[in-house]
Amino acid sequence: MRTAHRISLRRLAAVSLIVGVSAFHAQRVLAVDRLVGLHSAQVMSQSMPWIAQEAGLFKKYDLDFRLVFIPSSPVATAATLNGDAEIGVTGAVGNVRAYVQGFTDLVFIGGIKNILTHSVLGKPDIKRPEDLKGKKVGVGRFGGNTHYFVIQALKRLGMDATKDIQTIQTGGGPETLAALLSGNLDAAGLVAPGDSAAAARGYRYVINGPELRIPYGAAQFVTLRSVITKRRAVLGRFMRVMAEASKILHTDKNFVYKVLGKYLRITDTKVLDAAYQSEIPALERRLEVSEAALQASLDEIAPQDARAKSIKPQDMIDRRYLVELEKSGVFDK
Numbered sequence: 001m002r003t004a005h006r007i008s009l010r011r012l013a014a015v016s017l018i019v020g021v022s023a024f025h026a027q028r029v030l031a032v033d034r035l036v037g038l039h040s041a042q043v044m045s046q047s048m049p050w051i052a053q054e055a056g057l058f059k060k061y062d063l064d065f066r067l068v069f070i071p072s073s074p075v076a077t078a079a080t081l082n083g084d085a086e087i088g089v090t091g092a093v094g095n096v097r098a099y100v101q102g103f104t105d106l107v108f109i110g111g112i113k114n115i116l117t118h119s120v121l122g123k124p125d126i127k128r129p130e131d132l133k134g135k136k137v138g139v140g141r142f143g144g145n146t147h148y149f150v151i152q153a154l155k156r157l158g159m160d161a162t163k164d165i166q167t168i169q170t171g172g173g174p175e176t177l178a179a180l181l182s183g184n185l186d187a188a189g190l191v192a193p194g195d196s197a198a199a200a201r202g203y204r205y206v207i208n209g210p211e212l213r214i215p216y217g218a219a220q221f222v223t224l225r226s227v228i229t230k231r232r233a234v235l236g237r238f239m240r241v242m243a244e245a246s247k248i249l250h251t252d253k254n255f256v257y258k259v260l261g262k263y264l265r266i267t268d269t270k271v272l273d274a275a276y277q278s279e280i281p282a283l284e285r286r287l288e289v290s291e292a293a294l295q296a297s298l299d300e301i302a303p304q305d306a307r308a309k310s311i312k313p314q315d316m317i318d319r320r321y322l323v324e325l326e327k328s329g330v331f332d333k
Helices: 002-031 048-055 073-081 093-100 145-156 173-181 194-200 225-251 253-264 269-282 291-301 306-310 320-328
Strands: 033-039 063-069 087-090 106-116 119-122 136-139 166-169 187-190 204-207 214-224
Touching: 033 073, 033 225, 048 063, 048 225, 048 253, 063 225, 073 087, 073 093, 073 106, 073 214, 087 093, 087 225, 093 106, 093 214, 093 291, 093 306, 106 145, 106 225, 106 291, 106 320, 119 194, 136 145, 136 173, 145 166, 145 187, 145 214, 173 187, 173 194, 187 194, 194 204, 194 269, 214 225, 214 291, 225 253, 225 320, 253 269, 291 306
Parallel strands: 033 063, 033 087, 136 166, 136 187
Antiparallel strands: 087 214, 106 214, 119 187, 119 204
C-alpha cells in the first residue's frame, strides 16, 4: 500500500507539473499582443520591421506584429488617424501636415533617418544637373520624400523643378526604377538600394544626394498619444524590438542582405554593398528623431498654411521610449 501510495503521489506530482507547464505556456500565448503597423516605402531605411521579423524579435518580445504597406504619405497618415494602424514607419511630412491642420494626437516617438539620401540618376548623356533641363524626371509620388528631394536639390543648384524639368509620378521606388530602366524616363530620383541598382546598369549619378545632407524626416516612428495612453507597454516592447533590429542593421550586413534580397528581390551583392555603404552612415543608430528634420517639414508647409509657423518641432515629439531604451543600455550591448 505504501509503495502504491508513493507511486500515486509521484503521478500526482507529474500531472501537476504538466498542468503547471501547460498553464505557463497558455499564459504566454495569451500574453502575445497584436500590433498593426504600416510603412510607406520599400527601402532600406524602412527595413527594420523586416529584419525584426526574420530575426524572430517580435516573437521574442511576445508581439504579433502585422505590417501593412501603404505607398502614400497622406493615406498612411489617414490610416494612423483612423486607428487602422497603431504605429507607422514613414516619412514625416504627411504627419506634420496633419498636425498643423489640428490632428495633434499624432506624435513622433523615434527616428531612423533625419536627412535625405536620395540621388538623381540619369542616362549616360546626362552628365551635369544643367543637362536635366527639359528632361522627364521620375519621382515616387508628388509631395513624397523623393519629390521633395528633387525640388530642394535643384533649388540648391540654382534650378527650379517646376520650370526646368518634367516631373513624372510613378507610384513608388521600385516603379521609378522600372520606368527608368525601361527608357520611359530620362532621369529619376532614387534611394538605396534603387540608386545602386540603376548605377549597376550604366546610369550616371547626376546629383549625389548624400553629399547635400538635406535635413528631413525621411523615416520616423509615429503613433497617437491616445495609443500610448492605452498601450504604453506594448509600444515600449515594439521600440525595444526596433532597437535590436537597428543593432542588426548596423552590424550584420550579411543578414541584412538576405532580408533585402527576400523583400526587395535584389540579390546582387555589388548593388547591396553600394547601397549599404551609402545609406548606413545616414541612419540613426539610437533611433533619435531630429528637431531640424521636423522643422524642414514645417518650413515646407508654412507657405501654404501659416499655422505651421506657430508650431515647434518639440511639440510633436515624445521621447519617453528613447529615454527608456538609453537607460536599459540596449544600444550599447
